[in-house]
Amino acid sequence: MDKKSILAIDVGTGMVKVLAGRQETDGRIELYGSGAAPTAGYVRGVITDVSALAYSIRQAIECVVMATDSHAAGSVYLGISGSMLVAQNSMGTVATATSGSVTNADVERACKAAVFSVANSEYEVLHVFPAKEVITQLGAALEVETHIVSAPQSILQGLSNALSESGIQLNGIVASGIMAAEGMNKELPGQPANFIFIDIGAGVTDISMYVGGCLCSSASLPLGGDYITNDLMQGLSVSRAHAEEIKRYYSRLSPNLRNQGIVLDCNDYGTVDKHIPFDFLYDIIESRVDEIVTLVYSYLKPLQEEYLTNQGQAFEAIYLTGGCGAMPSVATCVTKVFQIHTETVKPEGLAAEYVHPANTVCYGILKHGSRISANEPVAGRSAWSLLVHKAKKLLKI
Ligand SMILES: Nc1ncnc2c1ncn2[C@@H]1O[C@H](COP(=O)(O)OP(=O)(O)OP(=O)(O)O)[C@@H](O)[C@H]1O
Ligand SMILES: [Mg+2]
Numbered sequence: 001m002d003k004k005s006i007l008a009i010d011v012g013t014g015m016v017k018v019l020a021g022r023q024e025t026d027g028r029i030e031l032y033g034s035g036a037a038p039t040a041g042y043v044r045g046v047i048t049d050v051s052a053l054a055y056s057i058r059q060a061i062e063c064v065v066m067a068t069d070s071h072a073a074g075s076v077y078l079g080i081s082g083s084m085l086v087a088q089n090s091m092g093t094v095a096t097a098t099s100g101s102v103t104n105a106d107v108e109r110a111c112k113a114a115v116f117s118v119a120n121s122e123y124e125v126l127h128v129f130p131a132k133e134v135i136t137q138l139g140a141a142l143e144v145e146t147h148i149v150s151a152p153q154s155i156l157q158g159l160s161n162a163l164s165e166s167g168i169q170l171n172g173i174v175a176s177g178i179m180a181a182e183g184m185n186k187e188l189p190g191q192p193a194n195f196i197f198i199d200i201g202a203g204v205t206d207i208s209m210y211v212g213g214c215l216c217s218s219a220s221l222p223l224g225g226d227y228i229t230n231d232l233m234q235g236l237s238v239s240r241a242h243a244e245e246i247k248r249y250y251s252r253l254s255p256n257l258r259n260q261g262i263v264l265d266c267n268d269y270g271t272v273d274k275h276i277p278f279d280f281l282y283d284i285i286e287s288r289v290d291e292i293v294t295l296v297y298s299y300l301k302p303l304q305e306e307y308l309t310n311q312g313q314a315f316e317a318i319y320l321t322g323g324c325g326a327m328p329s330v331a332t333c334v335t336k337v338f339q340i341h342t343e344t345v346k347p348e349g350l351a352a353e354y355v356h357p358a359n360t361v362c363y364g365i366l367k368h369g370s371r372i373s374a375n376e377p378v379a380g381r382s383a384w385s386l387l388v389h390k391a392k393k394l395l396k397i
Pocket of ligand 2 (some may be wrong): 176361
């Protein structure tokens with residue numbers, strides 16, 4: 001790996017995943033390698049043992065180093081998620097530098113003012129997204145509503161220190177769910193301006209809500225595919241690994257197999273009695289999927305009303321990703337519950353082995369890191385130029 005390489009680390013409930021790559025001049029992400037290691041010290045978005053987590057991250061990086069036969073150099077970005085992230089909206093108001101005109105610098109100052117008004121010495125701001133602009137020409141004031149995501153200093157510092165002791169110097173810590181959404185944003189064919197991006201992993205569901213093309217709300221809910229796996233473990237009396245296999249096997253089958261008396265051979269090494277009726281699996285898995293989706297819906301419904309329904313608008317698409325988002329029945333259930341067009345998305349244009357919804361977060365982090373390396377506008381700032389353009393249109397300048 002050369003100095004321009006980016007290591008994108010996604011701390012997930014199940015696995016720590018790492019992708020190493022670099023953005024080519026044509027914008028494509030060129031991948032050098034990947035690695036993964038079972039996660040320890042992190043449960044459903046909560047760090048329970050920072051040293052154990054740092055060790056898992058180290059192991060995942062070592063996989064990349066061994067696979068690429070090179071030492072880990074370049075920039076390292078780490079994605080986190082869960083209840084340690086605090087998302088809030090804040091308004092920043094500034095007088096424009098030149099009366100009657102709005103510049104990038106004005107918008108940047110308005111965003112800083114918004115951050116300042118919610119600043120808390122115990123939290124570090126990870127991202128600032130301009131979400132909605134209110135431009136008042138009286139006195140040439142610019143008001144920018146921002147979506148701000150922060151995390152406790154103590155947790156970030158503890159994690160950075162533990163990684164530093166393992167020889168890993170971080171260039172940045174980012175919010176995983178937002179990176180997934182921002183990484184795919186504008187890459188999706190026919191993408192509407194108002195949409196919801198949902199990353200369902202093993203233990204956490206990250207939600208990013210876009211209105212008018214801008215991120216206006218985000219959240220990390222402690223829900224995910226582990227809920228289904230745990231139920232299969234109990235219902236079928238199998239190990240966790242075996243339950244995972246059965247879940248993945250089931251998700252490749254058509255729901256039309258129901259009510260046909262079909263019995264599946266779900267045996268693994270060491271078992272002989274796991275001949276399970278398809279209908280039995282269907283009932284366990286689909287009930288849990290329904291519960292997960294209904295909980296996400298209960299969280300999102302009031303927000304949908306707050307942001308759009310009151311203005312007579314609607315969300316036009318839901319994009320699903322994350323390992324659990326790969327289950328066809330999750331997409332079917334989301335369409336049924338939300339009554340909105342739903343698509344499962346994954347990073348395209350990579351070597352086939354990486355094209356999976358579980359890699360969307362790493363792909364988004366890679367893109368974020370590449371833009372920083374190239375001094376391009378990064379997630380959270382990329383929308384600023386759009387905002388300046390809109391502001392100029394409103395001011396007719
Ligand atoms: N093909 C598949 N069919 C069904 N489930 C799958 C499939 N692939 C992955 N999963 C499930 O997706 C989940 C893992 O997804 P992912 O890798 O996105 O989670 P994570 O990033 O480790 O965790 P989190 O983001 O929740 O902290 C597991 O519950 C796994 O069983
Ligand atoms: Mg994840």
